[in-house]
Amino acid sequence: MSVATHALKAGEVARVSGPARIEVVDGEILLVGNIYGRGSNLVVHELRSYSLKALVETTLRVSLGSGGFFGVVDPSTEVIDDWLRVAEVISEDFNLVRKLKVVVVGPPESGKTTLTAFIANYLRGRGLNCCIIEGDVGQEDLATPATIALAVVDKPFIWQRELSFSEFRFVGCISPRNCSSRIIASTVDLVNQALFRGCDAVIVNTDGWVSGRDGVSYKLELIRWVKPTHLVVLDSNLSDLMVKVFREMIKIIRAKPPIQPRIRSREERQRLRSEAYKKYFMNSSVKTLRASKVGLIGMSPLNCVEIPASKLAEMFPELSSIATHIIRACRDEKELALLIKSPPHIGLLETLRNEIYLKYSIKLFVSSVEDLVRCLVGVVGDNMNEVAAGIIEDVRFEEDDILIKLRTPHEGLIKGLISSNIRLDEEYREVRRGE
Template identity: 30%
Template sequence: MSTAKVRMVKGPATVAVDGACHVLGSDVSGQTITVRAGKALPFEPSGRCRLRARLGRGGRMWLADPTSAGTSMWRGLAQQVLAGGKKITIMLAGDTDTGKSTLATYLANMALERRLVPCIVDGDIGQGDLAPPASIGAAALSKQVTDLRDVSASLFEFVGNTSPAGFEHLVAKKLRSILERAGPLGDICIVNTDGYVRGGGIQYKLMIAQELRPDVIVCIGENPELLDAFRNGSWQVLHTKASSQASKSGYERKSRRLDQFLRHVGSGSSAAELSRVKFTYMGRLFSPSELRIPPIVQLEPENMKGMFVGLGLNSQVVGFGIITDITPSSIYIRTDVNSFDRVYLSNIRLGRDRAIEIKIA
């Protein structure tokens, strides 16, 4: 295989690597790599290398130009932000499908290569990798990875909506909270944000930057207005090319989002007495007694059944679930969490067949 090209593989697929090869900076030589449905990974060979791909339905494999795919276009950026070897926070900002998650993975792998411990904060509440939709997750990485969905997050925050529009201040506040807790876990913190950067999204991203006060902001792709918005801050602003490997169809996005919901909910069940549980929605606390005359639609029993929720214990989000039933005395939740004292409500119900996401008006 020629080293002048990048071999892209879109899942579902498994790829057996025979020879020297890297994926997003991770050495995958001699390994078999699984590529999830809807995910595209760049295989970058060095020397003689043979790839044997088994493609599932919708999977494909193609040669790509290294100037717009793979990691060579980001090599200089990684060297620049990691050169000092000091503790820094990097914020990634860019439109949907520009490769923010891909770049976050690559930077984390390059940090590990330099024996730095990277911590990733995933603030994409619509299409995140470290947490289910409507949530924020963070994790310190101890080894290189090719897909952040293989990483188990250790910290969570719950927002309750899959779009930041109307929830901008809450998202910024939750990001700051999780960054404060995640910072001590690593040498370098990489904050990935959502793709809302058009119109009001620019001011929203500036709000996030002002909350987080990162050392470096990396703007991905062509968006002069976004670059200009960051110019007068205390941080360093860098610009880099978007990745052509990042595009996903609407169906792929929906499928990956549903997979994230169900993966974090699990298949267990748990129940709690309502008298022992408090409810939170958009940062506002509600007591069980308010269920009798609900002040918000999210507390109406018909809306709570099937609702995707966060579960808290001692003021920390410890997991997620789906409300299966609620009675005057108890609440029943599909979840792998055994103990909780708080339920974080959302605007999301999952349909009976778990295949559709229903917004609560």
């Protein structure tokens, strides 16, 4: 670790990359929309970097860990003044609008998360009761990944991970491609919650899926349903498109992306998610639930109406070779779902799938009990609201019921579970799910 003292003139801009600790020895700096004076201590995570501006003559003591960086940079290449302009425009509009709904969009690594924090800090500094919604399921910094969370901004912060969420909606996947409608519904629901709780301003951070026809139409739908007062766009092509579509409806503000963002690798992003799951489940315990007493949302074949074994053999004699493995079977016109003890040979499954499809035009889906264990689920409490997330630790089949052992920090009533396509190993790393 290296420690150095830096003197900055008023107006000078520096860039800091973590791991770093900054102590304001004297003076005042602007960092992520907030002003920090003498005695402030700030920690920059190893995977984050920021620019800061000295507002008066300032002395900083900077400790850098391995890979950290601190240096004075050319202010014209930095985005801090541009972001300040964006925050000022929004703040001034509060006098007209009274309830601000701001959505921040842009491609990956364009600064959405940091600009969201910047605007929130700035508005809070102007006395507004500010809330943020983290709408990026893959990089969820407030609650656990696969959720969309709401936090009241009750203190200055650099990174959303420093805040506590007040509630979240469970989306159940970490890529918006697989769950765009759940993301839109959750975001709209939480924006309404934030306004209901008396927030003057709600700032919504979004994921970076903005390219291709699907990405664009998903983002347009999200915006259409949230109905923001302000749309902040961190990319010039994207802002041209947004202006074309929403010009007459929303105030669109272009913002500059940082020129040298701290790009995170796939592995680093996974590591950040593991840290978030781990933190979330730190104070959890295991509860036993009866499937007959909780609603299972999307957890086929646990929640379906079962076909008795004798009837299954009659309907599909092809399955005789795996009959002893089958725990449950359910079917509708198009699909047959089987839950089996342990996965049979993959070649055998493939043959059965083809045979059944050719003969009955029915798709065969097979999952094993192993596929259910360590799956992330949403926990539903009263009023159909998600009160927590959970991890299925075990599933036991009794004569007339199914026992589910669930790890969750939630201590109250559990009325239902919501499925996800995420499985975690003991170290909270995401592992592939079966079917």
